[in-house]
């Protein structure tokens with residue numbers, strides 16, 4: 001499965017609804033929502049009321065990437081607002097397993113996030129319970145940063161762990177600095193969900209989505 005998930009963090013918020021429609025019409029598969037609290041990361045974005053409001057304009061799945069401390073406090077609110085997938089950073093909570101349970105008991109997909117310096121082996125126990133892993137390929141907090149090449153190695157390590165745990169069904173998502181130059185390579189490594197902010201919203205949105213999807217699906221022409 002290969003899916004493109006534009007991150008609205010790089011969208012023009014004065015015409016957010018319009019830009020979401022535009023990526024949808026161009027062929028985006030998922031809308032990626034970067035939720036930042038100014039504590040886990042040095043930036044603040046938006047919360048459940050904004051999600052609830054944009055929920056009305058598209059049926060595309062919403063993928064909430066929670067960069068917040070104590071994510072357990074807000075999971076119910078984001079689910080009520082209409083998200084379909086929620087990922088959180090394990091070091092932002094004391095009880096990661098409980099957080100996964102909270103997410104999944106509401107029929108929402110649960111993912112955990114690895115920062116660039118977080119080893120894949122930290123997933124060894126939680127891997128049995130989750131639906132996807134989000135590999136950060138930049139340090140979380142901002143859009144438009146440069147892809148950190150070493151993070152691609154984690155895809156290989158994660159695939160080995162998935163095999164060992166008999167969980168080859170887990171989806172691998174990559175987030176940060178994904179662009180037309182690296183998406184094909186990442187796809188070949190086995191990434192399933194490609195988050196792209198600047199590479200979608202800067203310039204011609206339709207062309208960007210079409211070109212990223214072409215790279216993602218392996219068509220080099």
Ligand SMILES: O=C(CO)[C@@H](O)[C@H](O)COP(=O)(O)O
Pocket residue numbers: 007009010032034065138139140141142143144145175176177178195196197198199
């Ligand atoms: O989670 C994050 C940043 O913390 C990302 O989702 C970025 O917002 C992706 O933006 P680009 O790196 O693709 O511009």
Ligand SMILES: [Fe+2]
Pocket residue numbers: 007032033034065175195
């Ligand atoms: Fe993100």
